Each structure stands twice: as C-alpha cells, then as structure tokens.
Amino acid sequence: MRVLLTAFGAGLMVLAAGIGLSLANPETGGNALKPVSAFSEITDESERSAAIFTEAGKVIQHPRCLNCHPAGNRPTQGEDRHPHIPLVLRGAGGFGEVGMQCPTCHQRANVDLAGVPGHPLWHLAPIEMAWQGKSLGEICVQIKDPERNGGMSLEDLIHHMSEDSLVGWGWNPGKGRSPAPGTQEQFGALIKAWVETGAACPDL
Amino acid sequence: MGEAMTFKIKVNDVEHEVDVDSDIPLLWVLRDVLGMTGTKFGCGRALCGACTVHVNGMPMRSCVMPVGDLGESSVTTIEAIGDTPIGEELQKAWLDLEVVQCGYCQSGQIMSAAALLASTPEPTDHDIDTAMAGNICRCGTYVRIREAIKQVAQTSQGD
Amino acid sequence: MSIRVRDDTQSANLSRRGFLRASVAAGGGLLIAFSLPSRLVDARETIEAESFSPDGFIRIDPYGRVTVIVPQVEMGQGTFTSCPMLIAEELEVALSEIQTEQAPPDGALYSNSLIGSQVTGGSTSIRAFYEPLRKAGATAREMLIAAAATTWSVEPSSCRAESGNVIHEPSGRKLGYGALAEKAAMVPVPEEVALKEPSAFKLIGTPAKRLDTPDKVNGKTIYGIDAKVPGMKIATLAICPVFGGKLKGVDASKALQIKNVLQVVQTADTVAVVATNMGAAKKGLAALEIEWDAGPNAKLTTSDIVADMAKASEADGVLVRHEGDVPKALEDASQTLEAIYEVPFLAHTTMEPLNCTVHVREEGCDIWVGTQVIGRAQAVAAELTGLPPEKVVVHNHMLGGGFGRRLEVDFIAKAVEIAKQVDGPVKLIWSREEDIQHDLYRPSFYDRLHAGLDSDGMPVAWSHRICGSSVIARWASPAFKDGYDFDTVDGALEMPYAIPNVRLQYVRHEPPGIPTGFWRSVGPSHNIFVVESFIDECAAAANKDPLEYRRALLAKAPRALAVLELAAEKAGWGEKLPERSGRGIAVQNVFASFMAQVAEVEVSKSGEANVKRVTCAVDCGVVINPNTIEAQVQSAIVYGLSAALFDEITLKDGRVEQSNFHDYRALHMNEMPSIDIHIVKSDEAPGGMGEPGTSALVPAVFNAVYAATGVRLRRPPLKADHLKV
Known part of the structure; x- marks a missing residue:
C-alpha cells in the first residue's frame, strides 16, 4: 500500500470529525436494518415512505454520522457525542482551520493501533447539512432540499448514500467504534425505496 | 496493511531508505530508524501534538501517519525548521521570551506554530487558539507560547 | 552556551566523603575544583582541606571556562539556571560563561539537605542549595584572589574579582580565572568566606536567561x-x-x-x-x-474505595495538632458547620512518557x-x-x-x-496508556471538617480529620512517625488563620492495591483545597465577604495577609461581574512561600466552567530568577487547572478507566485563562516555587464557582451536571 498524498498539495484534505476514541461497546445491540420488504404491509405509500425513512434514520442519527454533521463549528466524537478533543473547528469549506486541518491527525485510512479513524476526504459536513439537534422529520425535509443538501437531486442522493466512500466509512469505523446499523448497501436500498415511494417525511 | 518493503522517504531534503512495514508510523521511523530524536513521542494517538512534523508544509502528527503513505512527500522536522525564516524566528522568540520549561513538547509546539505563521502571518488570538489547540504542554507554557508567536508575527510584519 | 548532561562513567570510588577540594588537573592542565566529580578526582593530585559538605560544584579549566556541576535535576523548573546563578553571583562570572553538568550519583557530595538524599523534589532545590552554592562560589572566588595576590606579591584585600578576572586595583593588573586556576588549586581552602549581602546582588534577582533551553528549541536536547x-x-x-x-x-x-x-x-x-x-x-x-x-482486586471500583475511606474516617485518627478545646468550643458556638471533602486519584502524565x-x-x-x-x-x-x-x-x-x-x-x-x-x-x-494506567497516583482523600462560629460569624473551633494514603510511609518510611507524616498533613497543619481551638487528625487508610505517589504540590494539593474551601464556607455561613473574612483571621500572619491583599487588589476584588460569573480567593503558606490566588470563573447555563482569569501574588522570599518564578507559577496554575476542571483516575473491575489525553485531559491553549502574577519583594529566606501554584489554584476556582452559582462543590474535578441550571 503505497499512496501518494497528492491531496496535500491540492488542498483537498479536510477537517476531521468524529475521532471516535470511545472504546466502549464496539458492537452495540440492535445493529440491524430492516429490509425494504419489511415495510410492504404499509399500504399507504406516503406512510410507507416515511416509515422507510425512519428506518434509514437509524443510520442518519447514529453517532458515526451525526458526529460530523454538527450544528455549530465543532464536531463531536465518541458514542456520547462529546465535543471533539482537542478543539477543531470547521474552517473554510469544512476542512478545518489552519494548523488543525483534518489530515493533521486523520490519515487516509483508519489507524487502528492508535484508534484514529481516517479517510482520504475526511471532513465536516457543511453547516447547511447540520443534523445535530434536529428531529428526524426535520432532517428528512433538509435532506431533500437542494439548498441544504449540496445541490443534490433525489437521484443524486440515492447514489451518494449508497456509494460515497466517506458515507461508507460509517460501516467501517475502525476498532473500538460502533459501526452504523446494517450495511451501506441496505441503507442505500432504503433510501432508494424512500425516494421511489415519494420521499415522504416522518412528522417534524 | 503492513506489507514489508523498503521505502525511500525524504526528510529535511535528504532521501533515506528504510526497511519497515508500511504501516509503521513515521514517528518511529524518524526516531528509531533514522535516529532523529528531536520529534517526540507523547501519546501515540494524535492527542498531544508532541510528534508534529511538516509533510509538504502541512502539520502532521507523525505518531499516526503510516510511513507507507508518504510517497514522494517531503518531511520537515524540528531539526531543520530553523533553516526556514519562520522557524528561525520562532526559535529565537522562544528563547527571547523564555517559553521553554522541560522542553519536551516544544518541538511540536514550534512545528505547529511554524505551520500557522506560514499561512497566517498575522494570527489573531483565535487563530492561535485553534492552530495550537492540539499541542499539549504539561508545563503550561501556553502564555509565553502565545506571546512568542505574536512577537514573530510582529517582527515579520516589520520586515 | 551549551549544556551537557553528564553522560560518562562514574568511578567506583564514590564513597569518599565530601570535601572541599582544590585540585590540579592531570597532564599539567590547570584546574581548580571543589570536590571534583570523583571520576576526575582519581586522576588528580588532590589537596583535601577541612570537611565542608555539600560541595563539588565548580570546575574551572585552564581556559577559564567555568563548569557548574548541578546537584539537582532539570525537569523544566529551571535548576540548571538558578543553581549556576547562585554560584556565578559569588564567583563573579557572567552566567552566560557557565557550562552546566548534571551531578553523578554521589549522596555524600550532592545530597539535598532538606530531603537527606540526592533527590530533586518538593520545591526544595533553592531552599536546600541557596547557601551551599553561594558558599562554593565565594570560596572559589577567595582562592582565585589569593592566587592572584601571591602572583603579584600584593595583599589579597587590594584585589577584587570581576567578570572572570582578578584585578589588582592600585596597579590595574588583571589575571583571568583560567590563568589562575592551577595556582588557586594550591591555596588553602578558607574556612570562612563572607557571602554578599542581598543588596549587593548583581545577578540574583534579575531575569536571567535560562542556560538549558537553546537546545530545547531545535530538537538537540537528549532526554532519557x-x-x-x-x-x-x-x-x-x-x-x-x-x-x-x-x-x-x-x-x-x-x-x-x-x-x-x-x-x-x-x-x-x-x-x-x-x-x-x-x-x-x-x-x-x-x-x-x-x-x-x-x-484479589479484580472487582475493585472507585466507589468501593471511597466507601472504605468514608468508613475509616468515622473513627478518630492520630492527633496531629490540638489547641484549645475543640469539643467545648463547638458546643458553645453560635453556629456550626460540617462538611465532607474528597479528592480523587490523579496521574502525573509527564509529557515524556x-x-x-x-x-x-x-x-x-x-x-x-x-x-x-x-x-x-x-x-x-x-x-x-x-x-x-x-x-x-x-x-x-x-x-x-x-x-x-x-x-x-x-x-x-x-x-x-x-x-x-x-x-x-x-x-x-511505556505507551501513554500504560503510563496513565500504571502510575503511582496522587492519593484520594476523604476529609471530615467541622467548624464552630461565634456570634460574629468568626471561627472559634476548627476540626479537620484527614483520611487517606501516606506516600511517605512507603517512600521514606523513617519519616512516617507516630502514625502520620509531615507531607500528608502539610497545608492543614500550619494553616495561617488564627483560630483559638484547632484539632487536626490523620487516619491512614491505604487503598487496596493502588500505588500512591507524590504529585505536584504534594500534601497541600489536597489540604489547601479542603482548608481554603471550608473557610470559604465559614465566610458564607457568616454572610461575610471571603476576602474580609480571611483578612480578619490573618492579623498575625503579615506575609500571608500581604499576598492576600495584593492578589485581591490586582484582581479587582469586589468589582461587579456579569451573572453566573464569580471570583474565588485562596491563600496559603506552603513550601516556605506565601501565595494567594484569585480565580475569575464564568459558568454557562449548561454547567461548563470557564476560568477566565487568575491573579496570583507570591512572596517566596529572596527571588533568584523572577522569570523562572513567573514561569513556575504559570506552570503550576495550568497543572492545577487540569485537575480542577477535568481529571480523576477512576477504577472499574480493578482497572483504571482512563487511558490517554482524551479522557485524562491536560488543559489546552484554547482553554487558557489570562494569568497575572505579582511577586512581592522580600529579603526572607527563599521559598519553594515549583509546587505552590497548583495547590492554591484549585480552591480559588471552586470558590469562584460558588460565587458564580451558589453551588458549593466539595470534590474535584468540576462536573457540569452539578452546575447546570
């Protein structure tokens, strides 16, 4: 494994969040996702859609995801979502402020010996995508809104949730950190089904 | 992970060949393989900043950086930071203002400060707080570190 | 200027008594030395004079280079500058001309008189070596003068030493120390030398540059x-x-x-x-x-340990101090207060694992x-x-x-x-994890306090029962006498307040399996927190201002009163602060230094305490290097802040739960308060400075939290849960 850190020069490296140092409960209970088929009995499509999104919400509101979608400028970390220690701030583009940018600590992959998570594009979600402190219904509305989802169409959203490797980190968070429920594939399937059923949202 | 091979790495403009697993952190290659002990071990988890070096100019916690990820990148350590104008001025300010106590963390502090000043020549207190937040000093030299950074910023401004 | 930490072999011949010696270097070189490191002694013809210990601190080579063999170790506290300063002052050489060398193991030569062995700790370096090092410098100076006087056939009294030279005033002749070294080594060692009056100090008391730091900013210094x-x-x-x-x-x-x-x-x-x-x-x-x-400790938890201490603390302990009649005074008091104070185990986390x-x-x-x-x-x-x-x-x-x-x-x-x-x-x-999980911890304590106030609200009875581990009993067992040791009660034993009826007891209780050790500010790290918090409680119970209350009790302790008033004045005591902000004060006399601190703290509605400013006044007697004193106070305050705000070592299933700097915190740059330090000019004997700032800080912060919120917390660290609205 020999990788060129071209991103350094290009300034693509991004701010770290969710340095999940908590060593407790690496495998939490109830860590499965219901398949789309589990919702087929809900006849009302809109209700079914909202129910599917609620299931997907187990991922969206998991610490692995929420930690990097803070409402303020400081990410959280750990299962208890405490403020990131040491202090790191959003900085320009969510890549961290000078001197404490993501790759100062977060490498291209998880470093399990040190317990430091990593990804080549580790960074903080933009402030308009802040999820912390919001209900799942509010997040749902937000996720559909191109003004607040990075300009993505619903189709783009399916691809993003199913295929993006930084999203995928949530299921491969490294030793000592609980992964998001299910798999990225299952999560992607839920998002796809949610879109296909009209992308209805749970109550606010 | 961890495949064994020989790596060429560039440290302070000198190329070295090292024979370690690719996942061995750069810190231990510097200290134990190359004998460059100015870069310090403090936590092993990127929590204290004592091991900070520059990789292509960016501050990097060498205790978590796999040596195999370096590629062609250029590493600068405390041993060579004094060759840069900012590094030299920082070292001078550190002595002028008597920042140092035990001194163990100061390699990392100076490397972080140098990275800050390289991109932010006139840092505010906020800039200093955020750039230096990852460097722990158990001797508590923070008051003087802040003053020293400001002194360099002012000096450079006058240049 | 370079520093060399001695890294050579020590000779087997270490048992020789410490003598003040002058020596001629081997190979015809010129050298004067006072009790040369023994490796060198063996190689040289020595002239041994009257016993004079400790010594062995100076070496002057034929080129006039002066090496000071520093008897105390350098761990940031500045001994590699302050010890040479004491010698340079009397020897009349510029500090920048001095090289330093770490003393080898030789208890006879380098014993710390306050500890009784070759140990650096307890803020004793200057206290122990203030006289011996000045004497060594003055003795060398007199011998160099004598050598010059002989050379010129003049009276020694017509010569003086200055900047590494001896000068014959009437003729203007001048010889460097290097040129005089060989001859000086033959001069009989004077039995008595006059030390400078403090008013004549040229170097002591000035902000001298540290000698050990140039190689610490470029990575060259070699740590262990x-x-x-x-x-x-x-x-x-x-x-x-x-x-x-x-x-x-x-x-x-x-x-x-x-x-x-x-x-x-x-x-x-x-x-x-x-x-x-x-x-x-x-x-x-x-x-x-x-x-x-x-x-056997597989099930041990922190709560078990505390419960055991709580039980042990119910019984009377060894009576360490008893004045007046506390039971009667409590009975007669207009008002009584009782409180339990606890402190947790703490790790050291030196930056160098x-x-x-x-x-x-x-x-x-x-x-x-x-x-x-x-x-x-x-x-x-x-x-x-x-x-x-x-x-x-x-x-x-x-x-x-x-x-x-x-x-x-x-x-x-x-x-x-x-x-x-x-x-x-x-x-x-050691990894940082092992370093934190296998430390020898600052002991946890469980203290019972009882006070009686008179009709004016002033304390007439004070009872303090300390319960916890004695580090001394393990580390220096002979000093554990009659059921207690001086360290465990330090800070509680000699609190500066004039209270007519005082009782101090100690119940030794060792936690099962958990090793305890000395931690910055040692006994006072616990006792000053307890005493200064509880006196604050007394003031509150009496509806009196904490500063005025203390002031009234310090009438007979002028040095304590002076630092108290200075810190309060500089901190703007009494000036209005915003809501949920407060000032807390603490005063102490420990390590032979007097100190007061005022902390200004703001507590958020969610209970987070933000220490915004710390003002410190210190009277440490004669000041050697004000730059170092300021640095040590800043340092000790930061060390105390980490303990006040964040840290405790807890156990679950016999294992330490904390492991690295994410859960055993050290204060970061962005969490720093502003710190103002005011040094009182004093001619008293020098006091210790490494420790005191830590013990004073913690109660100052806790008292400020009380002032800000009305919540009295009696166990560090601060927890937001206890302070949120």
Missing part, C-alpha cells in the same frame, strides 16, 4: 527517551491491567512474525515486546494474546534515564542485577517533566528486569 546506545533494541510493555494481578500466559506466535519484532519477554506481571523500533514493538504488543490473572534504557552485562550495568532520584535508580538496578552499586552506572538526562512521577523507580526496575533477558542494550518505552 532519546538515549542512543550502539546495538540498542526498543521494547514496549503491557502490565497486568489490574493492580496486584499477574501474567498467566501469553501466545506470542503472531507477534513474533511481525517484521522487526525480535523477542517477547515475560516477568511476573508484565509482558514486553522487543523490536528494532517502537512501531514494530507496539504492533507486536497488539498482536499478543495475553491471559492475565487478575488477582516513562522510559529507561538498560544494558545488563555480567560485570556491570548501564542505565540511561531521566530520574529525580539518581541514587535510588542505581540502588534498584544493583538489587535486581545482584551487582554492587558501583558497577551500576546511571547516565542521567534532561527530564521531560517530573511532577513527582520520576521520584519513583518502578519503571527503572521494570526495564532492568526486562533487560536481564535481552542480549545487549534495550530501551523500554
């Missing part, structure tokens, strides 16, 4: 962890995570397949992986499958380490190797922090045990 020995291997270890447990077995097969891993070594409670680099050793350690025998390099051979043993107790280091290695102490050579280094952790030799013993099984030298480095 940086020792390089040809053929050296690198090892790291895992110790049984439960105190008192043992190693049951280990499967090393996977570890041994890792590149650059050489060997796996076992001792009774430890397994170590030996490799060519620390990265491989850590990787190897992670690959081990280890089985531990947890032993524990480490020690050892080479054990059949005929000898070498140790490369940074230690506060070089003699103990030698002794423990001798004991474990079966070698005579003189065959154990200790190469001491700069210390990357001490704070009391390097007063212990557990990590040296571990390294020796492992090195005995390794061919060639091996450097043992």
Whole structure:
C-alpha cells in the first residue's frame, strides 16, 4: 500500500470529525436494518415512505454520522457525542482551520493501533447539512432540499448514500467504534425505496 | 496493511531508505530508524501534538501517519525548521521570551506554530487558539507560547 | 552556551566523603575544583582541606571556562539556571560563561539537605542549595584572589574579582580565572568566606536567561527517551491491567512474525515486546494474546474505595495538632458547620512518557534515564542485577517533566528486569496508556471538617480529620512517625488563620492495591483545597465577604495577609461581574512561600466552567530568577487547572478507566485563562516555587464557582451536571 498524498498539495484534505476514541461497546445491540420488504404491509405509500425513512434514520442519527454533521463549528466524537478533543473547528469549506486541518491527525485510512479513524476526504459536513439537534422529520425535509443538501437531486442522493466512500466509512469505523446499523448497501436500498415511494417525511 | 518493503522517504531534503512495514508510523521511523530524536513521542494517538512534523508544509502528527503513505512527500522536522525564516524566528522568540520549561513538547509546539505563521502571518488570538489547540504542554507554557508567536508575527510584519 | 548532561562513567570510588577540594588537573592542565566529580578526582593530585559538605560544584579549566556541576535535576523548573546563578553571583562570572553538568550519583557530595538524599523534589532545590552554592562560589572566588595576590606579591584585600578576572586595583593588573586556576588549586581552602549581602546582588534577582533551553528549541536536547546506545533494541510493555494481578500466559506466535519484532519477554506481571523500533514493538504488543490473572482486586471500583475511606474516617485518627478545646468550643458556638471533602486519584502524565534504557552485562550495568532520584535508580538496578552499586552506572538526562512521577523507580526496575533477558542494550518505552494506567497516583482523600462560629460569624473551633494514603510511609518510611507524616498533613497543619481551638487528625487508610505517589504540590494539593474551601464556607455561613473574612483571621500572619491583599487588589476584588460569573480567593503558606490566588470563573447555563482569569501574588522570599518564578507559577496554575476542571483516575473491575489525553485531559491553549502574577519583594529566606501554584489554584476556582452559582462543590474535578441550571 503505497499512496501518494497528492491531496496535500491540492488542498483537498479536510477537517476531521468524529475521532471516535470511545472504546466502549464496539458492537452495540440492535445493529440491524430492516429490509425494504419489511415495510410492504404499509399500504399507504406516503406512510410507507416515511416509515422507510425512519428506518434509514437509524443510520442518519447514529453517532458515526451525526458526529460530523454538527450544528455549530465543532464536531463531536465518541458514542456520547462529546465535543471533539482537542478543539477543531470547521474552517473554510469544512476542512478545518489552519494548523488543525483534518489530515493533521486523520490519515487516509483508519489507524487502528492508535484508534484514529481516517479517510482520504475526511471532513465536516457543511453547516447547511447540520443534523445535530434536529428531529428526524426535520432532517428528512433538509435532506431533500437542494439548498441544504449540496445541490443534490433525489437521484443524486440515492447514489451518494449508497456509494460515497466517506458515507461508507460509517460501516467501517475502525476498532473500538460502533459501526452504523446494517450495511451501506441496505441503507442505500432504503433510501432508494424512500425516494421511489415519494420521499415522504416522518412528522417534524 | 503492513506489507514489508523498503521505502525511500525524504526528510529535511535528504532521501533515506528504510526497511519497515508500511504501516509503521513515521514517528518511529524518524526516531528509531533514522535516529532523529528531536520529534517526540507523547501519546501515540494524535492527542498531544508532541510528534508534529511538516509533510509538504502541512502539520502532521507523525505518531499516526503510516510511513507507507508518504510517497514522494517531503518531511520537515524540528531539526531543520530553523533553516526556514519562520522557524528561525520562532526559535529565537522562544528563547527571547523564555517559553521553554522541560522542553519536551516544544518541538511540536514550534512545528505547529511554524505551520500557522506560514499561512497566517498575522494570527489573531483565535487563530492561535485553534492552530495550537492540539499541542499539549504539561508545563503550561501556553502564555509565553502565545506571546512568542505574536512577537514573530510582529517582527515579520516589520520586515 | 551549551549544556551537557553528564553522560560518562562514574568511578567506583564514590564513597569518599565530601570535601572541599582544590585540585590540579592531570597532564599539567590547570584546574581548580571543589570536590571534583570523583571520576576526575582519581586522576588528580588532590589537596583535601577541612570537611565542608555539600560541595563539588565548580570546575574551572585552564581556559577559564567555568563548569557548574548541578546537584539537582532539570525537569523544566529551571535548576540548571538558578543553581549556576547562585554560584556565578559569588564567583563573579557572567552566567552566560557557565557550562552546566548534571551531578553523578554521589549522596555524600550532592545530597539535598532538606530531603537527606540526592533527590530533586518538593520545591526544595533553592531552599536546600541557596547557601551551599553561594558558599562554593565565594570560596572559589577567595582562592582565585589569593592566587592572584601571591602572583603579584600584593595583599589579597587590594584585589577584587570581576567578570572572570582578578584585578589588582592600585596597579590595574588583571589575571583571568583560567590563568589562575592551577595556582588557586594550591591555596588553602578558607574556612570562612563572607557571602554578599542581598543588596549587593548583581545577578540574583534579575531575569536571567535560562542556560538549558537553546537546545530545547531545535530538537538537540537528549532526554532519557532519546538515549542512543550502539546495538540498542526498543521494547514496549503491557502490565497486568489490574493492580496486584499477574501474567498467566501469553501466545506470542503472531507477534513474533511481525517484521522487526525480535523477542517477547515475560516477568511476573508484565509482558514486553522487543523490536528494532517502537512501531514494530507496539504492533507486536497488539498482536499478543495475553491471559492475565487478575488477582484479589479484580472487582475493585472507585466507589468501593471511597466507601472504605468514608468508613475509616468515622473513627478518630492520630492527633496531629490540638489547641484549645475543640469539643467545648463547638458546643458553645453560635453556629456550626460540617462538611465532607474528597479528592480523587490523579496521574502525573509527564509529557515524556516513562522510559529507561538498560544494558545488563555480567560485570556491570548501564542505565540511561531521566530520574529525580539518581541514587535510588542505581540502588534498584544493583538489587535486581545482584551487582554492587558501583558497577551500576546511571547516565542521567534532561527530564521531560517530573511532577513527582520520576521520584519513583518502578519503571527503572521494570526495564532492568526486562533487560536481564535481552542480549545487549534495550530501551523500554511505556505507551501513554500504560503510563496513565500504571502510575503511582496522587492519593484520594476523604476529609471530615467541622467548624464552630461565634456570634460574629468568626471561627472559634476548627476540626479537620484527614483520611487517606501516606506516600511517605512507603517512600521514606523513617519519616512516617507516630502514625502520620509531615507531607500528608502539610497545608492543614500550619494553616495561617488564627483560630483559638484547632484539632487536626490523620487516619491512614491505604487503598487496596493502588500505588500512591507524590504529585505536584504534594500534601497541600489536597489540604489547601479542603482548608481554603471550608473557610470559604465559614465566610458564607457568616454572610461575610471571603476576602474580609480571611483578612480578619490573618492579623498575625503579615506575609500571608500581604499576598492576600495584593492578589485581591490586582484582581479587582469586589468589582461587579456579569451573572453566573464569580471570583474565588485562596491563600496559603506552603513550601516556605506565601501565595494567594484569585480565580475569575464564568459558568454557562449548561454547567461548563470557564476560568477566565487568575491573579496570583507570591512572596517566596529572596527571588533568584523572577522569570523562572513567573514561569513556575504559570506552570503550576495550568497543572492545577487540569485537575480542577477535568481529571480523576477512576477504577472499574480493578482497572483504571482512563487511558490517554482524551479522557485524562491536560488543559489546552484554547482553554487558557489570562494569568497575572505579582511577586512581592522580600529579603526572607527563599521559598519553594515549583509546587505552590497548583495547590492554591484549585480552591480559588471552586470558590469562584460558588460565587458564580451558589453551588458549593466539595470534590474535584468540576462536573457540569452539578452546575447546570
């Protein structure tokens, strides 16, 4: 494994969040996702859609995801979502402020010996995508809104949730950190089904 | 992970060949393989900043950086930071203002400060707080570190 | 200016009594030395004069270069500057002309008179060496003057020393110390020398530049962890995570397949992986499958320990101080207060993790380490190797922090045990996790307080029962006498307040299996918190201003009163603060220094305390280097802030729950308050400065939190849950 850190020069490296140092409960209970088929009995499509999104919400509101979608400028970390220690701030583009940018600590992959998570594009979600402190219904509305989802169409959203490797980190968070429920594939399937059923949202 | 091979790495403009697993952190290659002990071990988890070096100019916690990820990148350590104008001025300010106590963390502090000043020549207190937040000093030299950074910023401004 | 930490072999001939000596260098060189390091003594013809101990501090070579052999170690506190300053002042040389060298193990020469052995700790360096080092400097000066006077056939009284020269005033003749060194070595050592009056000091009291720091800003300084020995291997270890447990077995097969891993070594409670680099050793350690025998403490939790102490503290302890009639005064009091105070176990977390390099051979043993107790280091290695102490050579280094952790030799013993099984030298480095989970902790205490106030609200009775571990009983057992030791009660025993009826008791209670040790500010780290918090409670109960209340009780303690008033004035005591902000004050007389601190704290609605400003006034007697004093106070305040705001070591299932700087915090730059320090000018004997700032800080912060919120917290660290609205 020999990788060129071209991103350094290009300034693509991004701010770290969710340095999940908590060593407790690496495998939490109830860590499965219901398949789309589990919702087929809900006849009302809109209700079914909202129910599917609620299931997907187990991922969206998991610490692995929420930690990097803070409402303020400081990410959280750990299962208890405490403020990131040491202090790191959003900085320009969510890549961290000078001197404490993501790759100062977060490498291209998880470093399990040190317990430091990593990804080549580790960074903080933009402030308009802040999820912390919001209900799942509010997040749902937000996720559909191109003004607040990075300009993505619903189709783009399916691809993003199913295929993006930084999203995928949530299921491969490294030793000592609980992964998001299910798999990225299952999560992607839920998002796809949610879109296909009209992308209805749970109550606010 | 961890495949064994020989790596060429560039440290302070000198190329070295090292024979370690690719996942061995750069810190231990510097200290134990190359004998460059100015870069310090403090936590092993990127929590204290004592091991900070520059990789292509960016501050990097060498205790978590796999040596195999370096590629062609250029590493600068405390041993060579004094060759840069900012590094030299920082070292001078550190002595002028008597920042140092035990001194163990100061390699990392100076490397972080140098990275800050390289991109932010006139840092505010906020800039200093955020750039230096990852460097722990158990001797508590923070008051003087802040003053020293400001002194360099002012000096450079006058240049 | 360069610093050399002595890194040479010490001769076997260390038992020689400490004499003030003048010597001629071997090979016809010129040299004057006061009790040369013994390695050199052997090579030289020595002229031994009257016994004069401690000494052995100065060497002047034919070129006039002055080397000071520093009897105390440098761990950041500035001894490698302050000790040379004391000599330079009397010797009349510029500080910048002095080279420093670490003293080798030699208790006879370098014993710290306040501790009784060659130890650096307890804020004693200046207190112990203020006179001896000035005397050494003055003696050397007089002998150089005598040598010059003989050369010129003039009266010594017509000569004076200045800037490394002796000058004959009437003729203007001048000779450098280098040129005089050989002759000076033959001069009989004067029995008495006059020391300068403080008013004549030129160097002492000035903000002199530190001598040890130039190589600390460029990575050149060699700490223990940086020792390089040809053929050296690198090892790291895992110790049984439960105190008192043992190693049951280990499967090393996977570890041994890792590149650059050489060997796996076992001792009774430890397994170590030996490799060519620390990265491989850590990787190897992670690959081990280890089985531990947890032993008797497998179920131990913090709450059990506290419950045991609470129970033990119910009974009377050893009466350490008793004045008046406390029971009667309590009975007669208009108002009584009772409170329980607790402090947690604390780790040291020196920035330089524990480490020690050892080479054990059949005929000898070498140790490369940074230690506060070089003699103990030698002794423990001798004991474990079966070698005579003189065959154990200790190469001491700069210390990357001490704070009391390097007063212990557990990590040296571990390294020796492992090195005995390794061919060639091996450097043992502890991970930060092992460093935190196998510390010797600042003891946890459980104190019962009882006060009686008169009709004016002033205290007429004060009862304090301390319950907890005695570090001294283990570390310096002869000093544990009559059921107590001076350290455990330090700060409570001599509180400065005039209260007519006072009772202080100590109940020794050792936590099962948990090793306790000295921690910055030592006994007062606990007692000042308790005393200064409870006196604040008395003031509150009396509806009096905490400053006025203390002031009224300090009428007969002028130095304490002076620092109290100065700190209050500089802090703007009494000026209005915003809601949920408050000032807290604390005053103390410990380590022979007087100090008061005012902390200004703002508590958010969610209960987070933000220490915004700390104002400190200190009277430490004669000031050697004001720059260092300011640095030490800043340092001690930051150390105290980490403890006040964040830190505690807790146990679950016999294991320490904290592991690294994310859950055992150290204050960061962005959490720093502003700090103002005011030094009181004083001609009193110098007091200690490394420790006091820590003990005063914690109660100042807690009292400020009370002022801000009305919530009295009696156990550090602060917890937001207790303070949120």
